[in-house]
Amino acid sequence: MIVAIEGIDGSGKTTIASRLAQKLNMKYIKDPAKKVLNMSTAEYKQLFSDIEHVHGHATIAQLLTMGYTSLDKTENLICDRHILSNYFHNGNEETLPYFDAQVKSGDVPDLTFVLCCDKDERKRRIAERNPHDPDLQKDFDAQDARYDEMMAYADSRGIPCVEVSSEFIPLDVLVDGLAEVVLALQQSGPLDMAQKREFAGYADKYLLYKFEQHFAYDALTQYLIKELPEDDGTEKTK
Numbered sequence: 001m002i003v004a005i006e007g008i009d010g011s012g013k014t015t016i017a018s019r020l021a022q023k024l025n026m027k028y029i030k031d032p033a034k035k036v037l038n039m040s041t042a043e044y045k046q047l048f049s050d051i052e053h054v055h056g057h058a059t060i061a062q063l064l065t066m067g068y069t070s071l072d073k074t075e076n077l078i079c080d081r082h083i084l085s086n087y088f089h090n091g092n093e094e095t096l097p098y099f100d101a102q103v104k105s106g107d108v109p110d111l112t113f114v115l116c117c118d119k120d121e122r123k124r125r126i127a128e129r130n131p132h133d134p135d136l137q138k139d140f141d142a143q144d145a146r147y148d149e150m151m152a153y154a155d156s157r158g159i160p161c162v163e164v165s166s167e168f169i170p171l172d173v174l175v176d177g178l179a180e181v182v183l184a185l186q187q188s189g190p191l192d193m194a195q196k197r198e199f200a201g202y203a204d205k206y207l208l209y210k211f212e213q214h215f216a217y218d219a220l221t222q223y224l225i226k227e228l229p230e231d232d233g234t235e236k237t238k
Helices: 013-024 032-037 041-054 057-069 083-090 096-104 119-129 140-156 171-187 193-227
Strands: 002-007 027-030 077-080 111-116 161-165
Touching: 002 013, 002 083, 013 027, 013 077, 013 111, 013 171, 032 041, 032 057, 041 057, 057 083, 057 096, 083 096, 083 140, 111 140, 111 171, 111 193, 119 140, 140 161, 161 171, 161 193, 171 193
Parallel strands: 002 077, 002 111, 027 077, 111 161
Antiparallel strands: none
16 A cells, blocks of 8 residues: 655655654655666756756656656555655646556555645745755745645546645644554555545545544643643643
8 A cells, every 4th residue: 555645845744754654664665766766865866957957847757657656556655755746846738648647557646645834834844954955945835836736636637635734733643643544544445546535535524523623622721721720730730
């Protein structure tokens, strides 16, 4: 089974994908094309930089697709980026046939969690990670518009997706919720694409409920801490 974690830079993909893989004892995958090409990280980055300047999006889209389609579906994998990230960066009228061919062949994740996050929070996270990151110079409004195009593509092609806010939900609560959904998918047995899409719809409703419950509990806890009279702390702890 392949579960993908997608989202714009700064939305928390790598952090959440690695934590989720660890929690579920599943294999974490990133940049599978690098393994297919048998390259070091430095060589891989240089290759894509050279290709972008000479050949453009079409060749990059093909190389990334080659990596994603090489994944072994008999393994349980958490994939940091997949077809939707590829589409986000390289999808256009010229490359559309590559993406549609990948969807038609069934080489898409069994389930994709798409992380969404406000642009100001994304900027803050990227700057905290590296104040000189070139991603800070990108047009964040254009990224949001591109995100909408990516989700429209996923919806039009029936790719099983669940949008999840990574902005306000504590990391451990978020990972626990995603893990519960993945385990439920594992236990459901073989599903066709339409059934996976239906499952994603139920998963979306479940996660909304779970995270709303967390916020309600947290709000009640904060209210009680504020309103209970001062004492030695015993009653407030209860």
